[in-house]
Amino acid sequence: MTPIQIIDLQKSFGQQKVLDGIRLDVAENETLAVLGRSGTGKSVLLKLLIGLQTADSGSICIRGKAIANLPVLELNEIRKHIGFLFQQSALYDSLTLEQNVVFPMTRHSRAPEKEHVERARELLSSLGMSKEFGKLPSQISGGMQKRVGLARALALDPEILLFDEPTSGLDPITASEISNLILDLKKTRRMTGIVVTHDLRGARIFADRVVLLEKGKIVADGKLSDVQRSQEPFVREFMQDANQVAL
Amino acid sequence: MLDLIKAALAWFGELALFCARLVKAAVTPPYEWREFLRQCDAIGAESLPLVALAGAATGVVLSLETRDTLVHFGAKSFLPAIIVFSMIKESGPIITGLVVSGRAGAGIGAQIGSMKVTEQIDAMEASAVDPYKYLAATRVLACMLMLPLLTIAANFFGILMGWIANTLAEPISLRLFLNAGFKEVAFSDYLPPIVKTCIFGAIIGLIACFQGMRTSGGTEGVGRTATSSVVLSSLFVILADVAIVRLTSAIWPNF
Numbered sequence: 370m371t372p373i374q375i376i377d378l379q380k381s382f383g384q385q386k387v388l389d390g391i392r393l394d395v396a397e398n399e400t401l402a403v404l405g406r407s408g409t410g411k412s413v414l415l416k417l418l419i420g421l422q423t424a425d426s427g428s429i430c431i432r433g434k435a436i437a438n439l440p441v442l443e444l445n446e447i448r449k450h451i452g453f454l455f456q457q458s459a460l461y462d463s464l465t466l467e468q469n470v471v472f473p474m475t476r477h478s479r480a481p482e483k484e485h486v487e488r489a490r491e492l493l494s495s496l497g498m499s500k501e502f503g504k505l506p507s508q509i510s511g512g513m514q515k516r517v518g519l520a521r522a523l524a525l526d527p528e529i530l531l532f533d534e535p536t537s538g539l540d541p542i543t544a545s546e547i548s549n550l551i552l553d554l555k556k557t558r559r560m561t562g563i564v565v566t567h568d569l570r571g572a573r574i575f576a577d578r579v580v581l582l583e584k585g586k587i588v589a590d591g592k593l594s595d596v597q598r599s600q601e602p603f604v605r606e607f608m609q610d611a612n613q614v615a616l
Numbered sequence: 617m618l619d620l621i622k623a624a625l626a627w628f629g630e631l632a633l634f635c636a637r638l639v640k641a642a643v644t645p646p647y648e649w650r651e652f653l654r655q656c657d658a659i660g661a662e663s664l665p666l667v668a669l670a671g672a673a674t675g676v677v678l679s680l681e682t683r684d685t686l687v688h689f690g691a692k693s694f695l696p697a698i699i700v701f702s703m704i705k706e707s708g709p710i711i712t713g714l715v716v717s718g719r720a721g722a723g724i725g726a727q728i729g730s731m732k733v734t735e736q737i738d739a740m741e742a743s744a745v746d747p748y749k750y751l752a753a754t755r756v757l758a759c760m761l762m763l764p765l766l767t768i769a770a771n772f773f774g775i776l777m778g779w780i781a782n783t784l785a786e787p788i789s790l791r792l793f794l795n796a797g798f799k800e801v802a803f804s805d806y807l808p809p810i811v812k813t814c815i816f817g818a819i820i821g822l823i824a825c826f827q828g829m830r831t832s833g834g835t836e837g838v839g840r841t842a843t844s845s846v847v848l849s850s851l852f853v854i855l856a857d858v859a860i861v862r863l864t865s866a867i868w869p870n871f
Contacts, residue, residue, distance in 0.1 A: 419742050445744035459739035461731075473743035476646075525743070 370433045372397055372529055372561040373418065378427035380413055380585075387413050389585035391427070400555050400562040402572040402593070404611070405582035411565040412456065414582075415531045418563070419453055420444045431529070449477055452522030456534040458514040460506035466493065466517045467502040473524045492520040496550060512543035519550065523558075530554065532564040536571050548574040569593075569611040581607060634752075634826045641746050642753035651750055655758035659720045663766055670715045671770030674707045675699060675778035683785060692786075693796065699778035700797035701805070708771040709809045710857055713816035715770075716763060717849040721824040724755050725845030728828025729838040737829070752829065756821030763817035764810045808864045815860065816853050823849040 373395040380388040387410035395401050403411050416422045418429055420436050428435050431447050439447070460469050470489035475482060490502060496516040506514055515535060522530060535551065536544035548571035554560060555575060566572055572579055572593060579596050581589040581604055589596045589604045597608050678699050686692040728751055731737050740747045779793045824845040831841045 416738070421738050421741060441746065445746070448742060448744040451742070453739070453742040455735050455739055455742075457735060459735035461736055461739070462734070473745060476743075476745050521739075521743070 371395070371430070372432055373563070374430040374433075375414075375418075376428045376430075378414075378417065378429065379425045380410065380417060380422070381425055386585050388417075388424075391582075391585070391587060393580065393587065393590075395561055395563060398555075398559045398561060399577045400551070400564065400575050402576035402579040403563060403565045403582060404567070404569070404572065404579055404607070406607070407567075409582045410585050411582055412533050415453070415533050415563065415565055418531060419448060419451055449525050450528045452525070452527035452530045454515070454518045454522045454530070454532045454535055456537060458506070458511075458518035460514055460517055460521070462506050465503050465505060466498065466509070469506070469517055470520045470524050473521065477525060489520070489524070492523055493517065496520050497546075512539050512547070515539070515543075515547055516550070519547075519554075523554075528560060530560050530562040532562065532566070534565055534567070536566060536568045541570075544568060544571060545574075547571070551575040567611070569608075583607075630830070631822070631826055634829065635822065637748050638752050638756065638822070638825070641749035642757065644749070648750050648754050652754040652758055655754045656762055658723075659716070659755070659758050660762035660765060663716050663719045663762070664769060666719055667712050667715050667766045667770050668773045670711045671703070671708060671773040672777040674711050674770075675703065675774030675776065676781045678702055678707065678774070679778040679781035683782065695782060696779075696788075696793045696797035697800060699782075700775055700801060703771045703774040703778070704801065704805060705809055706861075708767050708774060709813045709816065710853070711774075712763060712767040712770045712813065713820070713853040713857070714850055716759070716766060716817070717820045717853055718846050720759065721820045721845045721849040722842045724821065724824035725828045726838055726842040728752075728755075728825055729831030729841035732829060732831040733834055733837060747829075752821075752825040755825055756818060759817035759821035760814050761817070763813040763820075767809065767813045804868065808860070808868065812857070812860045812864075815856055819852045819856055820849045823852060 371394050373393070375391055375393040378388050378391040379386070391414065393401075403414065405411050413422060417424050418431075420439070424437065428437055430436070431451070434447065436444060436447060460466075461472065464472065467486065467489050470492055471482070471485045474480075474485040474488065478485070490499075493499065493502060493516075496519055498513060498516050498520070501509060501513065506517070509517070519535075532551065536547050539547065548568070551562070551564065551571075552575045555562065564572070564575065576593055578591065579589070579593050580587050581596060583603055588601060589599055596604060597612075599605060599608070679695065682698055683692065683695055686695055686698070728737075731751070737747045737751070740750065775794075775797065779788070779790055782788060782793065827841045827845045827848065831837045833840070
């Protein structure tokens with residue numbers, strides 16, 4: 370069953386149409402990079418996928434189940450299978466890093482808390498955060514916060530991962546580390562993922578396929594190399610500019 | 617003017633939907649006991665010094681202000697009873713309600729508002745955790761439980777300081793003061809104020825959580841939420857007090 374299926378999705382904020390008839394399928398174990406200029410609805414697309422916002426029309430199916438109008442309890446059952454890394458990490462600022470990762474575990478599993486703590490430490494260590502368990506989010510750098518956010522997104526062993534600008538605001542080295550982490554996750558966990566990004570260099574590392582959004586529509590869809598060869602004026606211009614930034 | 621009425625009606629409508637969702641979240645297991653106890657500590661223990669101080673000051677003022685008048689009418693023996701009845705029935709509950717709406721209401725509004733604008737509440741929902749259960753229900757219930765306890769503390773310090781202020785003017789033993797003060801007090805005198813403070817707690821918690829959950833506009837929005845939480849919860853506490861006093865006197869005419 371297709372993990373993610375989007376059919377004729379429409380979303381407006383007031384008079385501004387943000388998504389206009391998006392149709393998109395994401396295959397099993399595929400990592401899709403969603404590219405586009407700021408304000409083209411990329412982050413909105415991710416929030417619609419996890420039910421944080423509701424679409425005006427169209428449908429989103431996660432493993433064949435339409436999420437529109439689902440009661441909260443049923444929607445939460447689907448959400449347990451989806452991990453979400455927020456653009457600003459969105460870590461709970463009153464909890465330590467370890468508690469941030471343990472938080473979703475304790476609410477969805479009856480295992481003893483000690484097991485959750487061990488698992489959280491394993492996850493944090495696997496993402497290069499083995500010494501900072503007891504620190505608060507405000508005491509670590511932006512790159513570290515992304516790693517903790519990623520550990521929290523992985524806490525429930527999701528089958529689908531959604532990344533909202535995972536490398537934005539990071540220096541090139543840290544951005545590259547995060548991109549490689551996404552690639553590692555793809556290889557080791559064989560997860561399906563959607564990555565919203567401006568970072569073409571990152572997309573080259575982890576994406577099996579890219580789509581380019583402009584004015585709420587998909588204007589290019591395919592392998593990155595194919596999209597880069599597109600003769601469509603906007604696609605060419607975007608790719609040239611994105612390449613220059615990536616260089 | 618019409619826009620203002622529309623906005624007010626929309627606000628009440630949204631508040632009603634918020635209450636419905638909160639009640640549903642609160643009664644559906646699993647329950648967030650640990651967070652509830654943490655909030656009881658945050659709201660109760662941290663508000664206690666301020667509430668005690670406000671209660672004590674009220675007791676002193678009651679004693680000083682009333683004493684001269686009673687002496688004038690030759691009724692100074694009523695002073696202990698006036699202090700006790702005033703603290704138990706009205707001054708204790710309303711002072712506690714207003715102090716907690718300032719202390720805890722602003723804190724709850726600002727904390728939830730800050731979580732809203734930094735997407736922490738979205739992150740909670742994305743993790744399949746209901747923020748209405750974890751954040752709102754725990755705080756509202758903690759306010760409802762802590763307000764009566766804090767009111768008892770305010771009453772205690774008010775009566776104690778009322779006695780001290782009275783003793784400084786004209787020495788009287790604590791036992792005699794309490795005997796005179798509580799001689800006419802019955803259990804039915806305690807019950808309506810206790811129920812009233814639970815309602816005050818619900819108002820403070822609900823309005824602060826509701827305002828927090830609808831915060832927008834970054835740090836400026838968080839500031840607005842903190843202010844509106846205090847202003848609205850204080851206003852509704854006062855209005856509820858008037859309504860409850862009217863209702864109580866209709867149900868228990870002798871109260």
